[in-house]
Amino acid sequence: AQSVTQPDIHITVSEGASLELRCNYSYGATPYLFWYVQSPGQGLQLLLKYFSGDTLVQGIKGFEAEFKRSQSSFNLRKPSVHWSDAAEYFCAVVLGGGADGLTFGKGTHLIIQP
């Protein structure tokens, strides 16, 4: 079965500091990879995605992610966080034809300290 792991349930970062959220998956093949963000009371918004090609992908709101096949990881990064980045972040994968839909990690809750 598809499996996505986000090891950090909560992360606290000071405003202006850099951020890295971890995501690991366990499959034989490389899935399609996504990062979504969910703000309180909101639906999910796509930050970025990786299908193939350049392993460093740029997304919206200044986020980027790097796909590392050897580590089965797709970590999300931002060089300098803003208070408005406080939210829940979800890594998600789709394998093959998508018969199992999007499989989400459990999420990482990001807290921004002033």
Added chain:
Amino acid sequence: KAGVTQTPRYLIKTRGQQVTLSCSPISGHRSVSWYQQTPGQGLQFLFEYFSETQRNKGNFPGRFSGRQFSNSRSEMNVSTLELGDSALYLCASSPIGGPPYNEQFFGPGTRLTVL
């Protein structure tokens, strides 16, 4: 373009009842997916509809069903509600083409509480 809309936003039901949730996708989007979000299980895929046909289905009991209309609007139904069905139900629409679930746009969700 208007975003994905879901109605109602909040629902309170009692055990044993049934409920119908509605989702209107972004204009021109023909794929609609449904997800259940709970604190314990997180986000789980329910099913996906495309051109009025269920194309993919997650691992949920038959009490959970859905349909899609010719205008791409979708409904999901849960019969014989259980306490564990209390959740945020999210709908997402996608344009056609590209890899599966290429670019999903999510609605704000329907918060269902089962008492």
